Amino acid sequence: MAGGKARSVSGNNRRAAGELEASVLAALWAAGEPLTAAQVNEQLPGDLAYTTVLTILSRLHDKGMLTRRREGRGYAYAPVEDEATHTAERMRSLLDRGPDRAAVLSRFVSELSAQDELLLHRLLAEQGHSTPGGPKPRA
Template sequence: MAGVKRRGAAHGNGRRAAGELEAGVLAALWAAGEPLTAAQVNEQLPGDLAYTTVLTILSRLYDKGVLTRHREGRGYAYAPVEDEATHTAERMRSLLDRGPDRAAVLSRFVSELSAQDERLLHRLLAEQGRLASDHASPLA
């Protein structure tokens, strides 16, 4: 299927979007479970990225507060500030906060859940409800 541009694929000039590279770098760090240098991250990423590209992405993520770093040799080793679930939940909440119609967004989201995810969501909401009622003030 030559000439067909797929969503999430490299741009026509062979370059990937910065967000796609950031997601790949974060995924590599989460999978490692320990701080990695730019060279180690580069080894974990598919394709043939330049070391300097990976270093730029790591620096941007560090500047955004998404990564921590500590000195290792002449460079740094990087680690995510948050685990993957926390990071994803914060992104979802941020998108929800930016939308003009919260109810419509939540309604659409819930309507597109699989039956298994819907059951899980019901269970989680019930657990949160119990926790909230257990911690409610008797004076409230």
């Protein structure tokens, strides 16, 4: 479509709703202030239709993930949670769904970089959790 931001939603060009939601949330977190649908659309890669962005914003608002305030004839949207809180909740949710919590945590920790492992130990110590023996040296 000439001059517009519309794009095909068939075949390989179609993105999953979760991917679009994640992109919209990322744009809002990066902005650090409420954005209108048009402003969000400008921040997204590709040529999405304005109505597609508006639909995703409405869905995220209906799910309680965004707040909105009247701006002109439309709304400006902002995330309810910051990115770190959102990601931590997703991680916890995935962990809760697994049948073997210890195995999942063990695998997660074993794949941390040495720097992230030290950071995790420090954060656990700051939260009052014991970290017997401290971090193990990496081979």
